[in-house]
Amino acid sequence: MTTANSKNQETSGFSEVRRAARLSVAPMMDWTDRHCRYLHRLLSRHTLLYTEMVTSPALVRGNALHLLRYDANEHPVALQLGGSDPAELAQACVMAEDHGYDEINLNVGCPSDRVQSGCFGAILMENPKLVAECVAAMRDACNVEITVKCRIGVDDQEPTEVLPDFLTQVSSAGVTRFQIHARKAWLQGLSPKENRDIPPLDYDLVLAMKQQFPELHISINGGITSLDQVETFLTQGLDGVMIGRSAYHSPADILCAADGRIYGTGSTSDPIEAVHQMIPYIERHIAEGGRLGQVTRHMLGLFTGRPGARGWRRVLSEGAPKDGAGPELLLEALDRVTGGDIAVGAHTSA
Structure with a gap:
């Protein structure tokens, strides 16, 4: 009480x-x-x-x-x-x-x-x-x-x-x-x-x-x-x-x-950086027995209205349901948005 x-x-x-x-x-x-x-x-x-x-x-x-x-x-x-x-x-x-x-x-x-x-x-x-x-x-x-x-x-x-x-x-x-x-x-x-x-x-x-x-x-x-x-x-x-x-x-x-x-913080975020930040989270999720698509289905609209958005969605939609799909698929999908320039914020697996 x-x-x-x-x-x-x-x-x-x-x-x-x-x-x-x-x-x-x-x-x-x-x-x-x-x-x-x-x-x-x-x-x-x-x-x-x-x-x-x-x-x-x-x-x-x-x-x-x-x-x-x-x-x-x-x-x-x-x-x-x-x-x-x-x-x-x-x-x-x-x-x-x-x-x-x-x-x-x-x-x-x-x-x-x-x-x-x-x-x-x-x-x-x-x-x-x-x-x-x-x-x-x-x-x-x-x-x-x-x-x-x-x-x-x-x-x-x-x-x-x-x-x-x-x-x-x-x-x-x-x-x-x-x-x-x-x-x-x-x-x-x-x-x-x-x-x-x-x-x-x-x-x-x-x-x-x-x-x-x-x-x-x-x-x-x-x-x-x-x-x-x-x-x-x-x-x-x-x-x-x-x-x-x-x-x-x-x-x-x-x-x-x-x-x-x-909120007046003066800050903004970058969806490309967010993709990289999602990778360790996805690795933990898969290690616990989860599947990639359970996470990536929420990421399909991340680049809506941006060049390459259709390719991003297609790679994730087609690849994430497959057995063994892992976080490397996000980098493949991100390549459709960035044109291969993914050096900034690139994730290095521990």
């Missing part, structure tokens, strides 16, 4: 994560696994990274602790949990705290059928009282900051009525950080993929929520594809911006300049 002293001690750690949350990479199923996050961390030292959604039943009933595995270099890193049982979510939070996560996020936004059948995700927008009970139990169980990622509403709900009520009820349970996907989720009639594109974006509503609830830390999510947009939203008063698919498909475009532009 948290105590008054522990609550006082939270301030510094929470403020560090909140600064990181100026820009974050959204939790995305099948995409933001630990290998993806390791790559993203090489591109940006400060951006807040989120895991794929992990369900509390998988952790508590299934003891699937391997789902909590991550590399220490990933910090700051947040765990997203899915669930709707307060006691079970509380137990999952204890596990997450033991693993050293910087934030624990409750999923109130995913529209998939599987999530609905488990009574969590976006369907919880219809039950803010239960969400408040969940986050209260989660906060009592650990000293990690609890946040909520939500939609602006679901199905026939009126977002201008539903979202303020949702924020009021859930914040009354002690949550002060929200990531709001600026679209409704249509649980009836649209697939999860369609829910990412078809419902119209309502950025103005999210901006209005920041004005109505100035004490809350609010990040905006949905359809954001550039650092220019990130800077605009921050200038307009939002506390953070969360980017999903663009950060995955074109990670260098989003993350290589993020530390300088969003």
Whole structure:
């Protein structure tokens, strides 16, 4: 249980994560696994990274602790949990705290059928009282900051009525950080993929929520594809911006300049150097019994829009699934981008 002293001690750690949350990479199923996050961390030292959604039943009933595995270099890193049982979510939070996560996020936004059948995700927008009970139990169980990622509403709900009520009820349970996907989720009639594109974006509503609830830390999510947009939203008063698919498909475009532009460090990163830095990581992964493609599938978009990007993707896509494929394939693929000039930052195996 948290105590008054522990609550006082939270301030510094929470403020560090909140600064990181100026820009974050959204939790995305099948995409933001630990290998993806390791790559993203090489591109940006400060951006807040989120895991794929992990369900509390998988952790508590299934003891699937391997789902909590991550590399220490990933910090700051947040765990997203899915669930709707307060006691079970509380137990999952204890596990997450033991693993050293910087934030624990409750999923109130995913529209998939599987999530609905488990009574969590976006369907919880219809039950803010239960969400408040969940986050209260989660906060009592650990000293990690609890946040909520939500939609602006679901199905026939009126977002201008539903979202303020949702924020009021859930914040009354002690949550002060929200990531709001600026679209409704249509649980009836649209697939999860369609829910990412078809419902119209309502950025103005999210901006209005920041004005109505100035004490809350609010990040905006949905359809954001550039650092220019990130800077605009921050200038307009939002506390953070969360980017999903663009950060995955074109990670260098989003993350290589993020530390300088969003966090004021004056630094940038180089995707070619990141490839070289991935090689020791891949060597460890293969030595532990992993396969090259489990890592390189997240690297296919690293040179999107750059000469040689197609060759890079082709070499990795065709070669990584083969038995015995190793990190030398990255250098072969990189040759398509650099034209054979890979001396700078070249990796020497120990």
